[in-house]
Amino acid sequence: MTFLATLVNGLSLGSIYALIALGYTMVYGIAKMLNFAHGDIIMIGAFSIFTCITSLKLPAILAILIAIVLCTILGITIEFLAYRPLRKAPPLAVLITAIGVSYFLQNIVLLINKLSNKTTFVFPTNILPDISLKIGSGDNAIIINGNTIFTFIVTAVIMVALTLFINKTKMGKAMRAVSEDKETAELMGISANRTITVTFAIGSALAAVAGLFYGGTVISFNHTLGSMPGIKAFVAAVFGGIGSIPGAMLGGIILGIIEKMAEQYISTSLANAVVFGMLILVLTFKPTGLLGKKINEKV
Amino acid sequence: MNKSPNKKPKLVPYPSNSFVTERDLDKPPVLETVHLGIDFGGLNAVDDFSILVGRTEISGLIGPNGAGKTTVFNLLTNVYQPTRGNIMLDGYSTAGKTVAQVNKMGIARTFQNIRLFSNMSVIENVMVGLHNRMPGESLLSSITHLFGFSKAEKEAREMAIDLLSFFNMQDLASANAGSLPYGAQRRLEIVRALATNPKILLLDEPAAGMNPSETHELMENILRIRDTYNIAIMLIEHDMNLVMNICEGICVLDHGKVIAKGTPDDIRNDPKVIEAYLGKKR
Numbered sequence: 001m002t003f004l005a006t007l008v009n010g011l012s013l014g015s016i017y018a019l020i021a022l023g024y025t026m027v028y029g030i031a032k033m034l035n036f037a038h039g040d041i042i043m044i045g046a047f048s049i050f051t052c053i054t055s056l057k058l059p060a061i062l063a064i065l066i067a068i069v070l071c072t073i074l075g076i077t078i079e080f081l082a083y084r085p086l087r088k089a090p091p092l093a094v095l096i097t098a099i100g101v102s103y104f105l106q107n108i109v110l111l112i113n114k115l116s117n118k119t120t121f122v123f124p125t126n127i128l129p130d131i132s133l134k135i136g137s138g139d140n141a142i143i144i145n146g147n148t149i150f151t152f153i154v155t156a157v158i159m160v161a162l163t164l165f166i167n168k169t170k171m172g173k174a175m176r177a178v179s180e181d182k183e184t185a186e187l188m189g190i191s192a193n194r195t196i197t198v199t200f201a202i203g204s205a206l207a208a209v210a211g212l213f214y215g216g217t218v219i220s221f222n223h224t225l226g227s228m229p230g231i232k233a234f235v236a237a238v239f240g241g242i243g244s245i246p247g248a249m250l251g252g253i254i255l256g257i258i259e260k261m262a263e264q265y266i267s268t269s270l271a272n273a274v275v276f277g278m279l280i281l282v283l284t285f286k287p288t289g290l291l292g293k294k295i296n297e298k299v
Numbered sequence: 300m301n302k303s304p305n306k307k308p309k310l311v312p313y314p315s316n317s318f319v320t321e322r323d324l325d326k327p328p329v330l331e332t333v334h335l336g337i338d339f340g341g342l343n344a345v346d347d348f349s350i351l352v353g354r355t356e357i358s359g360l361i362g363p364n365g366a367g368k369t370t371v372f373n374l375l376t377n378v379y380q381p382t383r384g385n386i387m388l389d390g391y392s393t394a395g396k397t398v399a400q401v402n403k404m405g406i407a408r409t410f411q412n413i414r415l416f417s418n419m420s421v422i423e424n425v426m427v428g429l430h431n432r433m434p435g436e437s438l439l440s441s442i443t444h445l446f447g448f449s450k451a452e453k454e455a456r457e458m459a460i461d462l463l464s465f466f467n468m469q470d471l472a473s474a475n476a477g478s479l480p481y482g483a484q485r486r487l488e489i490v491r492a493l494a495t496n497p498k499i500l501l502l503d504e505p506a507a508g509m510n511p512s513e514t515h516e517l518m519e520n521i522l523r524i525r526d527t528y529n530i531a532i533m534l535i536e537h538d539m540n541l542v543m544n545i546c547e548g549i550c551v552l553d554h555g556k557v558i559a560k561g562t563p564d565d566i567r568n569d570p571k572v573i574e575a576y577l578g579k580k581r
Contacts, residue, residue, distance in 0.1 A: 168452065169452070170426070170430060170433055170451065170452070170455070173419070173423055173426055173427055173430075174427065174430055176416070176418070176419060176423075177416050177419070177427040180416045180417070180418055180419070181414055181416060183378065183398070184410070184414045184416070185416075185427065186397070186398040186399045186402070187376055187378070187398055187399075187402055187407070187408060188402060188407070188427055188428050188430065188491065188492075188494075188495055189399050189402035189403050189428075189430055189431045189495050190399055190427065190430050190431075191397065191399045192399070193397075
């Protein structure tokens with residue numbers, strides 16, 4: 001039953017990618033920028049959970065809430081200080097700034113870590129309730145651990161909630177309006193800045209949750225924890241069609257499954273190559289992604 | 300319809316270099332611009348644009364192509380920041396305000412090229428216009444309403460249906476805005492602008508692409524909007540039949556400058572206007 005086990009692992013990893021990709025795709029859809037510092041918010045989230053539990057000995061639920069609040073504030077602050085002054089700047093300037101913010105966050109954490117002479121940390125594994133699910137019996141049984149189960153359930157709940165939020169609430173409609181035509185939305189009395197702030201807040205809160213699950217998956221981590229999942233989630237967002245929320249979910253999950261399948265059936269060391277190869281394929285044959293819309297050039 | 304489009308009100312001089320209908324004389328003007336101007340590089344796109352619009356006036360902004368009419372609309376809504384001059388909307392200056400804030404102060408517009416949120420439904424387009432009139436501003440209240448029954452959302456839907464029924468469009472509420480026929484898209488843009496509760500509504504070429512019977516219906520609708528909501532309407536239009544029939548005051552722009560102001564009859568016979576449209580007599 002290796003195939004089934006690999007599929008479950010892929011779904012779990014894919015759910016994490018989907019959570020991160022949601023942040024990428026929402027920010028891109030509304031602010032029309034690629035926030036390459038998004039991955040590092042995951043890292044900050046993981047570190048804050050680690051610190052709260054290991055050093056401050058706080059209960060897990062409190063640690064998670066603190067991480068979510070901290071990442072949300074961080075996301076809003078980064079947007080306000082780094083990106084808002086560049087609202088009318090060329091996209092390349094914003095992109096370079098985002099990369100700069102990414103390295104800034106990594107190096108701040110590295111600097112703090114050096115004070116304690118430690119650069120690699122072990123993520124606490126006792127955060128989520130220790131449950132596991134056994135499917136099948138005897139030699140064919142596969143065991144799904146708590147981290148996998150929680151990742152999957154939480155991601156599913158967040159996706160449903162986010163879809164409802166975007167479609168059913170006033171703020172959600174404002175976000176879609178800004179995403180479609182920022183200037184017209186402003187002419188209808190919607191503050192684009194405020195909408196962008198909310199987008200960054202939601203994306204960063206999701207990144208904190210992703211930090212919890214990704215930390216629980218890799219266990220050993222350092223200040224570059226967010227780089228790889230950040231880039232892969234970006235690939236997932238492009239894969240699904242950047243700017244599209246269902247696309248990010250689909251892209252994330254497909255990418256997670258492809259990565260785990262490649263690890264299992266091709267080679268562990270080639271898994272990343274397969275993942276990024278998929279990006280090249282998608283960009284060649286379907287440049288707008290699986291669920292992306294055709295971009296109509298404005299006349 | 301109780302007011303015939305052909306019954307022309309008298310324009311009277313207002314204590315500035317402008318006119319206003321007798322009806323609006325005792326009320327403060329809804330819009331006043333003073334020596335408004337904007338330069339694009341070295342070009343004076345609009346210069347010394349001073350007008351005054353009464354509370355319930357229907358006014359027209361006309362002029363040859365490239366005269367700067369749409370630029371004036373962009374200035375009035377703060378999409379462009381004026382290089383010179385001042386805009387007073389309902390007695391307050393719009394200088395330094397954001398586009399969204401100026402909309403809240405009481406100005407809304409439609410576009411020459413339709414700019415609906417075409418991936419959203421008809422009713423959602425109207426609800427976007429209702430954004431600032433609905434409670435539940437904060438993210439937190441949006442989330443608490445997420446799974447429960449949202450009263451504000453229901454109210455917004457009812458208001459949107461009300462507004463749509465003004466144009467008899469309530470049955471199209473759940474249709475995709477982008478899939479509506481052209482005329483309905485134009486009407487929906489007006490409904491969306493009205494939803495923001497403006498004191499003055501700017502219509503940029505509302506009759507563009509319409510046949511004579513559609514244009515006639517539009518004229519009736521513009522008068523009906525003014526009479527129902529008691530707001531001012533300013534329109535840019537090339538259809539002279541429409542302009543001369545429903546506008547009470549007309550302002551003619553040429554090369555960014557006001558060349559004439561007055562009633563339709565004044566404008567029709569103004570030699571400068573005839574020259575701007577047809578060229579100089581040789």
